[in-house]
Amino acid sequence: MRIYLDCWPCFMRQALSAARRAGADADLQRHLLLATMEQLQALPPGATPPEIGARIHRLVRECTGVSDPYAESKRAATERALALLPELRARLAAAPDAFETAVRIAIAGNIIDDGALAAYDLEATLERVLHAPLVGEGLEPLRAALERAESLLYLADNTGETVFDRAFIEWLDRPLTYAVKAAPIINDATRADAEAAGLVPPLVELIDSGSDAPGTPLPECSPAFRERFVKADLIIAKGQANYETLSTVDAPIVFLLQAKCAVIAEDLGLPVGSVVVRATDGVRRAS
Amino acid sequence: MRIYLDCWPCFMRQALSAARRAGADADLQRHLLLATMEQLQALPPGATPPEIGARIHRLVRECTGVSDPYAESKRAATERALALLPELRARLAAAPDAFETAVRIAIAGNIIDDGALAAYDLEATLERVLHAPLVGEGLEPLRAALERAESLLYLADNTGETVFDRAFIEWLDRPLTYAVKAAPIINDATRADAEAAGLVPPLVELIDSGSDAPGTPLPECSPAFRERFVKADLIIAKGQANYETLSTVDAPIVFLLQAKCAVIAEDLGLPVGSVVVRATDGVRRAS
Numbered sequence: 001m002r003i004y005l006d007c008w009p010c011f012m013r014q015a016l017s018a019a020r021r022a023g024a025d026a027d028l029q030r031h032l033l034l035a036t037m038e039q040l041q042a043l044p045p046g047a048t049p050p051e052i053g054a055r056i057h058r059l060v061r062e063c064t065g066v067s068d069p070y071a072e073s074k075r076a077a078t079e080r081a082l083a084l085l086p087e088l089r090a091r092l093a094a095a096p097d098a099f100e101t102a103v104r105i106a107i108a109g110n111i112i113d114d115g116a117l118a119a120y121d122l123e124a125t126l127e128r129v130l131h132a133p134l135v136g137e138g139l140e141p142l143r144a145a146l147e148r149a150e151s152l153l154y155l156a157d158n159t160g161e162t163v164f165d166r167a168f169i170e171w172l173d174r175p176l177t178y179a180v181k182a183a184p185i186i187n188d189a190t191r192a193d194a195e196a197a198g199l200v201p202p203l204v205e206l207i208d209s210g211s212d213a214p215g216t217p218l219p220e221c222s223p224a225f226r227e228r229f230v231k232a233d234l235i236i237a238k239g240q241a242n243y244e245t246l247s248t249v250d251a252p253i254v255f256l257l258q259a260k261c262a263v264i265a266e267d268l269g270l271p272v273g274s275v276v277v278r279a280t281d282g283v284r285r286a287s
Numbered sequence: 288m289r290i291y292l293d294c295w296p297c298f299m300r301q302a303l304s305a306a307r308r309a310g311a312d313a314d315l316q317r318h319l320l321l322a323t324m325e326q327l328q329a330l331p332p333g334a335t336p337p338e339i340g341a342r343i344h345r346l347v348r349e350c351t352g353v354s355d356p357y358a359e360s361k362r363a364a365t366e367r368a369l370a371l372l373p374e375l376r377a378r379l380a381a382a383p384d385a386f387e388t389a390v391r392i393a394i395a396g397n398i399i400d401d402g403a404l405a406a407y408d409l410e411a412t413l414e415r416v417l418h419a420p421l422v423g424e425g426l427e428p429l430r431a432a433l434e435r436a437e438s439l440l441y442l443a444d445n446t447g448e449t450v451f452d453r454a455f456i457e458w459l460d461r462p463l464t465y466a467v468k469a470a471p472i473i474n475d476a477t478r479a480d481a482e483a484a485g486l487v488p489p490l491v492e493l494i495d496s497g498s499d500a501p502g503t504p505l506p507e508c509s510p511a512f513r514e515r516f517v518k519a520d521l522i523i524a525k526g527q528a529n530y531e532t533l534s535t536v537d538a539p540i541v542f543l544l545q546a547k548c549a550v551i552a553e554d555l556g557l558p559v560g561s562v563v564v565r566a567t568d569g570v571r572r573a574s
Contacts (some may be wrong), residue, residue, distance in 0.1 A: 005316050009299035014290055029292050037324045 001244040004263045007049050008040050014115055015056050018186070020071070024063035035059050049263075050241040051220070053115065054213035057185050068184035070114055070159075075127060077112050077160025077187065078196050080122060088167040091130070099143060102171040104130050107256050107275055109164025110157060114187040115214065116260045129258065129275050138269070138277030142236075142254045144287035145279075149233035149252075152176040153202050154204070155216055157257075159189045159237030162197035165238065169204060178204035183212035188241075215241030218249065234283070240264050245277070254284040288501040288531040291550045294336050295327050301402055302343050303474070308360070309351035321347050336550075337528040338403065338507070341500035344472050355471035356403055357446075364399050364447025364474065365483050367409060374409075378417070386430060389458040391417050394543050394562055396451025397444060397526050401474040401483040402501065403547045416545065416562050425564030429523075429541045431574035432530075436520035436539075440490070442503055444527035445524030446476045452525065456491060464515060465491035470499035475528075492567070502528030505536065521570070527551050530565070539569040 008198060015036040019029045043052065061067055068074075088105050095101035108129035111120045146152070154169065154176050169176065178184050178199050180189045189197070194206055210222020216237065218226055229235065235253045237246055243255045243264065258275040259265040268276060279287075291499045300321040323343050326410045348354055355361075375392050382388035388552065395416035398407045433439070441456065441463050443449060456463065465486050467476045476484070481493055495508020503524065505513055516522065522540045524533055530551065546552040546561040555563060566574075 003557060005303055005313070008320055009296040009303070012296035013298060016296070027294070033292060033295055034328060037328060041321060041324060 022066035022069035074159035081163035109161035136278035138279035153232035215245035307355035309353035361446035368450035396448035423565035425566035440519035502532035
């Protein structure tokens with residue numbers, strides 16, 4: 001997905017928020033806003049929002065010397081989500097269609113987002129996503145693709161959301177590879193964050209993308225990761241940044257996300273707040 | 288009030304919104320965002336948010352050739368507010384403390400704001416502002432100042448809000464001067480906008496600030512306006528931009544506003560959403 005002009009003020013807001021989380025003083029905050037504007041003034045053609053987001057958050061980390069400005073937010077999100085895990089399991093056990101509920105739980109966790117959102121209400125979102133219409137018509141293609149697929153790659157998004165992924169993956173009860181970021185970026189999950197959420201063998205094989213960019217910009221990922229990506233029979237991609245970086249990639253992907261910002265909602269052709277299961281052509285054709 | 292770093296993304300958002308309202312195509316929208324960043328990169332020390340807002344909105348008007356991008360929004364806001372006027376009058380007639388209700392009605396109208404807000408709910412705001420705590424401890428100083436004052440200057444803010452001012456001013460039932468902007472800026476009221484809301488003689492004497500800047504930046508106002516400002520026994524100043532431009536001016540001012548953005552709320556030392564009657568030292572000392 002391309003960068004929309006609406007993303008520009010959002011990058012500025014994110015830079016300021018990250019700078020403050022990293023403890024930058026007012027002068028450094030100002031410097032980081034100026035540096036963000038330089039990035040926007042020199043946007044390379046074809047860049048996706050996560051690619052520019054990665055540059056801006058790298059700048060914040062370099063200028064502040066804080067390697068993980070979102071560490072405390074991530075720790076708190078995992079703790080809060082783990083406290084909900086027994087309830088998520090109970091809801092799955094009681095669900096008339098456990099597959100659909102498992103998918104909805106995975107999507108509900110996507111509300112945990114320190115990039116797109118200033119604040120969120122986790123419990124209220126769970127209730128909403130469990131009952132809202134599922135749009136994108138991908139649920140049945142996903143069900144069919146899961147039956148066909150031998151190798152399954154699951155692209156993680158945010159820390160804490162990982163616990164909601166865990167509930168889904170426990171219910172799936174099959175081998176899969178769970179891919180996180182190679183280094184901290186916003187509140188995206190890294191290996192340590194995923195491990196803290198219980199995403200460890202034998203439940204999953206844990207790998208990283210080889211990159212600290214949000215989403216999955218394939219040219220920035222490691223050769224080892226790209227090989228896994230190409231070989232996967234089915235890729236479940238969580239969250240906005242994975243949609244932004246992979247929406248035009250020809251691969252068997254099902255995107256699970258909440259359309260939290262107006263730009264992504266417009267790109268999807270759906271209202272803000274939509275609970276989305278979007279399958280690529282490759283998945284739809286096969287089912 | 289000074290410009291906070293949080294204002295930077297907000298200026299970008301406003302520039303884009305104004306450009307689109309003026310019908311700018313994608314290239315021109317982009318050009319206007321770049322021009323806005325140039326303004327932010329060269330911020331003069333001591334500038335207030337309305338001064339920079341004025342520059343940005345002037346740029347939009349010049350580059351698009353549209354003299355009043357908010358014309359349709361203003362027309363609709365006045366129409367909607369006029370439809371509420373009978374209800375406002377009825378509430379005043381039934382109020383146990385009509386003065387307090389009149390002040391609350393004037394503040395409720397301040398939700399109509401195409402600058403600070405992307406959207407608002409007029410009827411729900413009226414209900415909220417009529418019953419929320421009034422903060423700033425200015426109600427009794429205002430009551431006393433109105434009893435003392437001979438000459439009264441009322442600084443208008445947004446179009447449509449004008450109708451809520453009219454309900455307050457009808458209830459006051461005394462001569463006063465109502466000051467609007469000299470030319471269109473965001474959805475701020477001009478002479479024509481105020482006249483469409485019924486703010487005409489003999490209810491008020493209608494003047495303009497001599498400037499198209501939001502709020503009342505005195506150095507940008509006409510000498511004639513400044514003379515009226517200096518001679519007024521009491522100045523009622525509506526909305527955020529008047530607070531931003533006059534909060535450090537030594538004059539007998541009572542600010543009536545809703546703290547709609549986090550920056551102004553912080554400057555006031557109050558939560559976002561506060562219903563504010565803030566009197567300057569000059570007003571408080573005299574009462």
